[in-house]
Amino acid sequence: MISIKNLSKIYQSKQNEVTAVDNMNLTINKGEIYGVIGFSGAGKSTFVRLLNRLEEPTEGQIVMNEKDITKLKSRSLRQERQKIGMIFQHFNLLWSRTVFENIAFPLEIAGVPKDERKAKVSELIELVGLAGRENYYPSQLSGGQKQRVGIARALANDPKVLLCDEATSALDPQTTDDILDLLVSINERLGLTIILITHEMHVIKKVCHRVAVMEGGKVIEQGEVLDVFMRPKEKTTRRFVQQVMGTEQEEDPISTYVKAYKTGKVAKLHFVGDTANQPIISQIAKKFNLDINILQGNITQTKDGTYGSLYVHIDGDEEQINQAIQFVSETSVEVEVNGDA
Numbered sequence: 199m200i201s202i203k204n205l206s207k208i209y210q211s212k213q214n215e216v217t218a219v220d221n222m223n224l225t226i227n228k229g230e231i232y233g234v235i236g237f238s239g240a241g242k243s244t245f246v247r248l249l250n251r252l253e254e255p256t257e258g259q260i261v262m263n264e265k266d267i268t269k270l271k272s273r274s275l276r277q278e279r280q281k282i283g284m285i286f287q288h289f290n291l292l293w294s295r296t297v298f299e300n301i302a303f304p305l306e307i308a309g310v311p312k313d314e315r316k317a318k319v320s321e322l323i324e325l326v327g328l329a330g331r332e333n334y335y336p337s338q339l340s341g342g343q344k345q346r347v348g349i350a351r352a353l354a355n356d357p358k359v360l361l362c363d364e365a366t367s368a369l370d371p372q373t374t375d376d377i378l379d380l381l382v383s384i385n386e387r388l389g390l391t392i393i394l395i396t397h398e399m400h401v402i403k404k405v406c407h408r409v410a411v412m413e414g415g416k417v418i419e420q421g422e423v424l425d426v427f428m429r430p431k432e433k434t435t436r437r438f439v440q441q442v443m444g445t446e447q448e449e450d451p452i453s454t455y456v457k458a459y460k461t462g463k464v465a466k467l468h469f470v471g472d473t474a475n476q477p478i479i480s481q482i483a484k485k486f487n488l489d490i491n492i493l494q495g496n497i498t499q500t501k502d503g504t505y506g507s508l509y510v511h512i513d514g515d516e517e518q519i520n521q522a523i524q525f526v527s528e529t530s531v532e533v534e535v536n537g538d539a
């Protein structure tokens with residue numbers, strides 16, 4: 199578990215002071231993938247760099263692997279840092295070293311003997327899917343391959359925690375997804391805790407168990423990813439959810455559709471978690487002999503299940519429509535009809 203208490207970072211300059219991280223409190227569970235999302239300037243990079251003391255906190259406590267990181271002196275800090283891997287947006291590889299030599303570098307610093315180093319690097323190359331590329335230089339690799347080297351290097355000393363600072367922001371969407379899949383498989387195989395900072399909600403929904411939203415150096419909202427998608431409280435959080443779900447219309451779509459249909463009912467079905475896997479539409483069409491027209495929908499996958507809504511027009515016998523709506527509301531799919539909950 200990582201426990202962050204009253205963490206602040208103030209940058210002082212001659213002209214002014216900037217509170218980049220403002221009294222943050224967070225608990226991150228062992229083995230979870232925890233996302234921190236925020237727009238530019240929110241304080242994300244500063245936060246993640248405080249975790250391994252690449253930045254010195256102005257105030258607060260960070261307890262990781264049962265040690266208060268903020269209190270460690272240089273020698274023990276160096277030892278503790280070996281248990282915290284980090285990957286970066288621009289990979290930070292050594293350009294004059296091959297893939298093999300880049301991954302071996304942290305092992306050399308830790309004083310691991312040559313044979314052991316060789317075995318470990320080979321294992322890591324296999325793990326990140328770079329077999330055959332050992333002797334390539336970074337300039338000969340694609341962005342995704344460079345980040346795979348970054349990941350292998352970060353894992354060389356068997357860290358307990360992996361910090362990812364916008365690790366997919368320089369990659370195209372397909373490569374982003376491949377790297378995120380790799381992070382999930384590493385999290386599952388090695389039981390590693392991953393803290394991932396990003397400005398993209400797609401990244402959060404694809405891999406994170408929980409998320410904190412940062413603004414002005416503060417955590418303004420946090421929770422399970424599905425909950426945050428379902429009930430975003432803050433305006434900034436809603437903007438992030440809209441990155442994935444699309445912009446909500448000004449007028450409630452139900453009332454817009456109700457105006458367009460003279461018969462039947464318009465309903466909004468709300469799917470959360472496993473419910474989206476139910477063939478609810480075909481079930482009610484068959485069971486109640488109704489015509490169902492899908493009007494609009496937006497369903498997305500998160501790590502813990504599906505989230506989204508579907509607007510449908512249901513036409514047929516009124517009694518059957520009411521029974522169908524009753525049937526749906528008894529399943530775990532939430533339903534709103536003609537604007538009434």
Ligand SMILES: Nc1ncnc2c1ncn2[C@@H]1O[C@H](COP(=O)(O)OP(=O)(O)OP(=O)(O)O)[C@@H](O)[C@H]1O
Binds near residue numbers: 210217218
């Ligand atoms: N070394 C520094 N000296 C002074 N101010 C800094 C320093 N580093 C960051 N800041 C300021 O701290 C605030 C938070 O910056 P930070 O880089 O942590 O945000 P971020 O959410 O990671 O944004 P971005 O994605 O744009 O880097 C910003 O106002 C930034 O200008």
